[in-house]
Amino acid sequence: xxxxxxxxxPMSRGQIGRWALHEAGASYDEVTVEWHPKxxxxxxVNPLGKVPxxxxxxxxxxxxISEAAAICAYLASGDLAPTAAERADYYRWLFFAAGPIExxxxxxxxxxxxxxxxxxxxxxxxxxxxxxxxxxxxxxxxDFVCGDRFTxxxxxxxxxxxxxxxxxxxxxxxxxxxxxxxxxxxxxYRAAKAIDNAQxxxxxxxx
Numbered sequence: 001x002x003x004x005x006x007x008x009x010p011m012s013r014g015q016i017g018r019w020a021l022h023e024a025g026a027s028y029d030e031v032t033v034e035w036h037p038k039x040x041x042x043x044x045v046n047p048l049g050k051v052p053x054x055x056x057x058x059x060x061x062x063x064x065i066s067e068a069a070a071i072c073a074y075l076a077s078g079d080l081a082p083t084a085a086e087r088a089d090y091y092r093w094l095f096f097a098a099g100p101i102e103x104x105x106x107x108x109x110x111x112x113x114x115x116x117x118x119x120x121x122x123x124x125x126x127x128x129x130x131x132x133x134x135x136x137x138x139x140x141x142x143d144f145v146c147g148d149r150f151t152x153x154x155x156x157x158x159x160x161x162x163x164x165x166x167x168x169x170x171x172x173x174x175x176x177x178x179x180x181x182x183x184x185x186x187x188x189y190r191a192a193k194a195i196d197n198a199q200x201x202x203x204x205x206x207x
Contacts, residue, residue, distance in 0.1 A: 001029070001057055002027040002028050002029045002057070003026055003027045003028065003056065003057055004021065004026055004027065004028040004029070004054050004055065004056055004057065005028065005029050005031060005054065005055040005057070006018070006021060006028040006029065006030050006031065006052065006054050007031045007033050007039070007042045007046075007051050007052060007053040007054070008030060008031070008032065008033060008051045008052050009032060009033050009034070009035075009051050010032075010195075010196040010197075010199035010200045010203070011200060011203075012051050012052075013051065013052060013068045013159075014033075014051040014052040014196075015159065015192065015193070015196050016052065016068040016071070016072070016155060016156060016159045017051070017052025017054060017068055017071050018052075018192040018195065018196060019155050019159065019188060019189055019192040019193075020068075020071055020072045020075050020152065020155045020156075021054075021075065021192075022188035022189075022191050022192045023075070023080060023152065023155055023186070023188040024075040024076075024077070024080065024152075026075065028054070032199075033049070033051050045064040046064065046066045048066075050066060050067075052066070052068055052071055053065070053066040054066075054071055054074075056074075067098075068098070068156060068159075069094055069095060069097070069098035069156050072094065072152045072153070072155050072156045073094065073152065075152060076151065076152035076153075079149070079151075080150075080151055080152040081151065081152065082146060082151055082153070086146040086147070086151065089138075089145055089146045089147070089153075090145065090146050090151055090153045091153075093135070093138060093145045093153060093157055094145070094153040094156055094157065096131075096134075096135065097135070097156055097157045097160045098156060099124055099125070100124060100125035100126065100128075100131045101125070101128075101131055101132065101135060101160055102160060103123070103124050103125045104123075104124075104125030104126075104127075104128030104131055104132075105128060105160075105164065105169045105170075107123070107125070107128070108128055108169070109169060114126075114127070132170060132171065135157075135161075136171070136173050136175050136176055137175075139161075139175045139176065139179045140174075140175040141175075143179075143182060144179075144182070145157050150186070154183060158179070158180065158183035158189075161176050161179055161180050161183070162180050162183060162184065164176070165177065165180055
């Protein structure tokens with residue numbers, strides 16, 4: 001048995017989970033999840049039926065981890081984990097991207113913008129343009145989230161930037177574009193994307 005069972009769909013945030021698994025060098029058995037119906041095995045461990053979800057078949061028993069950012073954090077070890085000096089940047093920007101950035105970008109995509117200070121205080125992202133500017137400023141002048149080396153935080157943040165540039169929800173700033181290219185050059189990124197892209201092509205061919 002592989003170390004992990006990986007529930008995913010190639011046209012989903014499951015791409016983040018696959019990239020993380022490849023960066024970690026983890027062995028996994030894949031379960032492809034369609035939008036309807038969801039596999040009973042997935043619903044048993046995650047009633048929301050969301051992907052990615054992984055089950056770690058640890059020696060002392062199975063452990064379920066859902067939410068892409070949590071999966072990245074869970075899989076981080078060795079060089080992919082933060083040093084003591086990197087912990088602040090690692091956790092701050094990993095969860096900043098998972099919270100304010102993703103919430104704000106999604107809300108804007110669906111036509112919602114907080115119209116005044118009271119609304120901006122209530123929503124989780126405040127002002128999405130300010131939030132994007134904060135991330136852009138952080139990435140300017142450094143190679144990765146924690147500085148000059150890649151960590152697992154870059155799998156999540158890099159995915160957000162990569163998709164944001166692709167779908168025009170992020171501004172095409174020099175910092176974002178250069179950072180995305182560094183992430184795309186990773187061997188694990190390329191290997192994971194090749195699998196997902198091949199599956200997407202198969203689906204499109206079938207109509």
